[in-house]
Amino acid sequence: MKTPYLYFGRKGYYVQQAPSISSNVMALTAITNANGGMLPIEKANTVDPTTLGYRVLHRAVDAVDGKRGTDYTTDFVTGELFSSATAWGANKNADDIQAGQVTNLTSVSAFIVGSGNEIVTVGNNVTAGTAGTVATGITATPNDFFYVEEVSFNAAVLPINTVGADICVPASSFMGAEALAYTAGSGVHYDQTALDQTRLYFKSGDGYGVDTVDILHTESKYRELCEAMQELCNSSIYNEAIKVHYLDKNGQRVHDAISGRGITIHRCLITSATRA
C-alpha cells in the first residue's frame, strides 16, 4: 500500500522563571529532552554563543536600573535601542532594564553550560563569577524569564544523530492529535505572544507504546495544525519523505502546509517508543 512518509526533525525550546542568584550566577534547571527537546553540550565562558545554534534570552518583567551588561544595546524583538527616549515609556540608559525588554545574551562570557549536566548558568553583571561581567552579564529579578531557543542544526545541541533527533513515519500510522497544556514562561513566548501545544500520535509498532511528536506553536492554531496534518497525510508524494519540520545549519524549515496556515513552530519534541 502506498503511503506518504512524514519526516520530523527535532527543535529545542526551553523557558523558565529566573532562578535565584548564587555566587553571582543564576543556574537554570537542567534542560532535558522532555522539558526542552534538546541537550546543550558543555560551553565555557570563552566560547562565542553565536556559534552554537541556540540562543539564551532574558525577558524582563520588572524594571530595574543598572542591571544589564553594557555589551547589550538593542532589544532582540523590536530592534529598539534600550536607551531610546521614546520606545519604552521611560527615558533610561541602555543598562537600565525596563519591563518587556528582551536581551539576547550574545557576549562570550554571558553564560556557560556545565559538562554533561545541560545546566545553563547565566552570569549577573558584576565583576566576579564563573560567567558574566559588568559588560556581559545580566541580573534578573525572580519575575523575569530566561529562554533557551535552538535555531539551527549544530553539534552544540544534542541529539543530532541519535534516537530523538528525527523520525520518519508512514502517514498511515498517524492516529490523531490532541491539544496539550503549555504553561512554561506563563505560556508566553519572549515576544509576548501566547503559545499552545499539540501532540501528534503515531503507531509505533511496539505493543506498549506510541511515537509522539509534540509541537509547541502559535496560540490557537490547534485546528489549523490538524488541518495541515490532514493535508499532509492525503498528499500524493511517494518518492521521498515529506519534510514537515527540521533544522539545518542555516535555520528552521517548516512545510508550507503548516507555515502557510500561520503556524510558527517553536519546539518539536520527538519521543519514540523504546524499540528493544
Add this chain to the structure above:
Amino acid sequence: MVQKNFMIFNQAATVDGADDLNMYDSDNLLAMDSTGAGVVTMYFRAWNEHVDAPDDIALTVVSSGDDEADRVNRVAAIDAMVSKANAVNRNGYVVAWSENEGVKPGGISAAVPTLDS
C-alpha cells in the same frame, strides 16, 4: 484486491544463510530515524510478531565528520527507502538494496539487519 509491496534487502554476495537476504512487506515499515552520524535505522514489524521490538535494518551512509553533510546524507537514505517502499512492482518484489545487483540507492553503502529474537 490487496496490493502489496515487498522490499528485498540482499546484504551478502553469497545468499545461503541467515540475514543474507531478507524480504519485508512495506506496510510493516514502522519508522526510520537517525541512529548514528552515518546510520539510519529502519524498523519493521518483527517476523516473530513480538510486539515489544521490531526487526531493524541499519543503513550505512557516508559519515564525513561534517555534521550538516552527514544529516543531508541520512535524509537522502530515508528518501530513497520511502521511494522503494512506495514503488509497487506488479511483477514481483522491489529491490530496496542489493549487494548482488548493485542496487544501492540514496548513497547507502550497507543494509545490515538485526532481527528480534
